[in-house]
Amino acid sequence: MTTPLTLIAIIRAKNGQGPALQALLQGLQAPSRAEAGCIQYDLHGDGSDTDLLYMIEQWRDEAALAEHEASEHFQAFVKASAPYLAELDIRLMNRID
Template sequence: MITIVARSIIKKDKVEEFRKLAEELVRESQKEEGCISYNLFEDIKESNAFTFIEEWKDMEAIEKHNKAVHFTTIVPKFGDLREESTVNLYKRV
């Protein structure tokens, strides 16, 4: 299993637009084969900081996800909405 933690700081005036796109991304990603879990979290202290925490069966599932239509159409739109972002992949030890 591989866990992805993708954190973004969203421009304050773009939060609602981000939320709508992110909700669709979560909904569609959760349907994918190989997806164990896929959720979005809002930071309690920083209302424009969001983190996707995803669990995938393996790298093959992640590669398919990265090529999925919902991913390739929604994720590029995030670029104009965020101030910064980080993506890290983890494996359980």
């Protein structure tokens, strides 16, 4: 049995661009959640910094994540988010039982 892959994206918007980036990320949720390999795809905001966002994802396996990253909706997001994005820190992990 394959262990699900968890991804936490720490997303820093350019100064004052958090709401615009958040809107783009919210638009990414429904199509990403509809992907066969998606287990979780949840956006979180920092309570004290509107330019800091977190995406917590869980995928069936690495292949499912690769399919997501190649998807049309994700690639469109990458292009659309470029003007708003300051930093992106991706953390990949596997749950330890």
